[in-house]
Amino acid sequence: MSQGDNQSSHCVLVVDDDPNILHLLETRLASAGFCVTTAHDGHEALTRLHEHTVDLVLSDIRMPGLSGQELLREIREQWPGLPVILLTAYGRIPEAVASVQQGAADYLTKPFDGRELVAKVQEVLAGRPCTRPQSHVSSELTDIGLVAGQSPAMAKLLTLVKRVAPSDVTVLLEGESGTGKELVARLLHRLSKRANGPLVVVDCGSTQPTLLESELFGHIKGAFTHAMQEKQGLIQAANEGTLFLDEIGNISMEMQTRLLRFLQEKTVRRLGDVHTTKVNCRVVAATNADLAAMVAQGTFREDLYYRLKVVRVHVPPLRDRREDIPALAQYFLASFSRQSDIPCPGLSEAALHRLEKHSWPGNVRELRHVLEVSALLSDNPLLSAENLHMEPSTQQPEDTVLSLDESERNALVRALKHVNWVQKDAADLLGISRRAMHYKVRKYGIDIPKRGEKF
Template identity: 45%
Template sequence: MITPEHSAELKETILIVDDDPSLLRLLGIRLSAAGYDVLPAKNAKEALGLLKSSQPQLVISDLKMDGMDGMALFEKIRQQQPNLPVIIMTAHGTIPDAINATKQGVFSFLTKPFQSQELLDTVEQAIRLQPQNEIGQQQADETLWREKIISRSAVMSTLLQQAKQVAKSDFSLLIQSESGTGKELLAKAIHLASNRHKKPFIAINCAAIPEQLLESELFGHRKGAFTGAEKNHVGLFEAANGGTLFLDEIGDMPMNFQVKLLRALQEKEVRPLGSTVAVKVDVRIIAATHQNLQKAIINKSFREDLYYRLNVVELELPPLSDRREDIPLLAQHFLSKCKDKSAHLINGFSKEAMELLISAPWPGNIRQLENVIEQSVALSSEPLISEALIRNALRDKTSQLPSFQEARDHFERDYLAKLLDITAGNVSQAARIAQRNRTEFYKLLNKHHLQAESFREEKKEDDQT
């Protein structure tokens, strides 16, 4: 959350437009005291000029002004910078005016006179929720290697610094992360930052290839090597020669094939199926998995020697829930990708919708976020995507976290069932363990539709077997 102290450090710039000099000066004093840089403009024409020469993160404009009014200025701003948030002020405000303005994409509508804290809270929300307000976006990104990774969070900044540092080496990398976090994007960025960037980057999902085809896909085969092999096939190791081979979901690779992969990495050569001649290859390996490979080693489902061959450097890609600052950026990116498919003009998200996006649990990470945005765009009939659309799209996800009440009820039922199981349905004994009287304990059992008798019968059946 951006606080005034944080704002003072980041120095976000706010363009204020009002033809009342005293109000313009007062707003400037209030916002400057809160730590913002202020650009004053006495009319819309002057504001458009300042917009071209500066990069404000927010525009606050009066509605009624001589010449071009606030809504006309908003339309001009939307044409030039469609993602720049605009707050409209008016002493003539009515509910229909506010509804009309927000439907057209205005971030918020303040009716004068308003309290200083109301102004600062609205400004904070606009800067916090809008993706284009990233300070780093004011400066041209000096590198292109990570341009497809959309982020402004500190945790991702640290990760990308590490990624760029190790990109110049030829060490094998292991990317550890949950599903849907963008492992392939990170791997591609590392390739682009490496000395191999002019050579191929080839990705394969090890979990998506049947075991019997994996060797052919990676090492290739010769004509006649097996039924259906009607011509020579170049494997992905050869195809990526000189470049980078990304092995996604390496933890799902069959044990039988792991030893073959290890040999190829050690010898730096592959032998296509049906060939007696090995082919030298020069590839950098970047592997990725959502599994805990150390546990897989203990469980004998992953080779320890292959793990250490792949895991020279490990990078941990954080889940979306650990980089919530990136959600507005990502949401706007996905909206831009798919809004042209909508039959209606869509400008952005309502404040409530964006707040919900930021606070949602996101067990499916970025992939789930993209799906939610696509579904909301498909069903939206207004210029702004509403909270209701986002909530409905989130509710469709079976992996969504339960509510507090649902989680508590689930725990309570499991706890009671465990007590009855331990005591073989003896309610008095179970109540004593739970430190509840019998009457209260029976109420709890009735609440969760648990019958003590059924646990006694289960115990008898167990004793008889």
């Protein structure tokens, strides 16, 4: 059977207000063996759908009258099982991503490759993602330690990452401390066209504000008192690669202004220098803070916020992906056992049940810490529930409702108890900077016992 015979049963409705693109799409799909019908706008597309049986709709997003997004909503209501692929200009990728989240099957950016177009249509009509990219994503996950497991929340995250990664759009990763935002940033880099370039990670939370400007932008010799030699900034070091700005909500207003200028102009000027340097890098930022609230409070620039959140990716907390805990536990135990050259213990059903019912205020980072300590201190080949080094008080009854401040204070106290009240260790466990840890301890009036003092 020829390719044309194989596709002849599938009819594709192509919608675009540009007659040249419409003709190009029609010709390319017809040559691949598809039955093609066309429409010049969204209203005509609805008429065609009432007149013909269609297996897939390929529509431009930006059209006069009824837009592609509005057409998508109409199709979702009237033909809920009909897949829709949207076409968008490169600069409007966030619009397309939002449409996918609202029910579109996928999107393609203009200009598109004809073979890519046909492959995408075949993939969607087959009702499954293409096997090669999925295999590629799976291997990348294993390499960087991002364990997906079986949860719908992580499946949704990975689908979005896969679609966004090949572009150069700025991505804002949002989520609680310890959820794995840096690992998601690494996956975005690995799946991007910049994968062979550098991935430069900047922890904006742990770097002193007075040093962050020099770290990011660099300086020339003599720019300030201790500048004994010139230094390249981390932004410039990320040229042709990806710049990951972690804890972006912690930077000062002055740094926000400088960073905004870089995002607008794609140039940097080292401290003390009069010349600027062009930098071509993709920017991914992460935060566990509510940047929108900070904008409303006047502590974060609104224009920078909108520059950073071109595409927003929410990294779910562990309590929203409990289905992944068995896979995560197995991965952490195996990894730690290899690194420490100790036998890898198993988990009893009771131990696994306790892990799955735990509240995990420190998220995946806390789970890893618990398993590593438990594996190290236990001589049993099978970890029981009693072998798990977890504070019983960390589990709040499900019907207990606490204020945000109460929840945060309890999480801080639990973390501090877990690490014998060493604030820097608690900060690492919770995934916050030491400066933020000291601030929160003072804010909530938490008494840190002196050494040797029982609490």
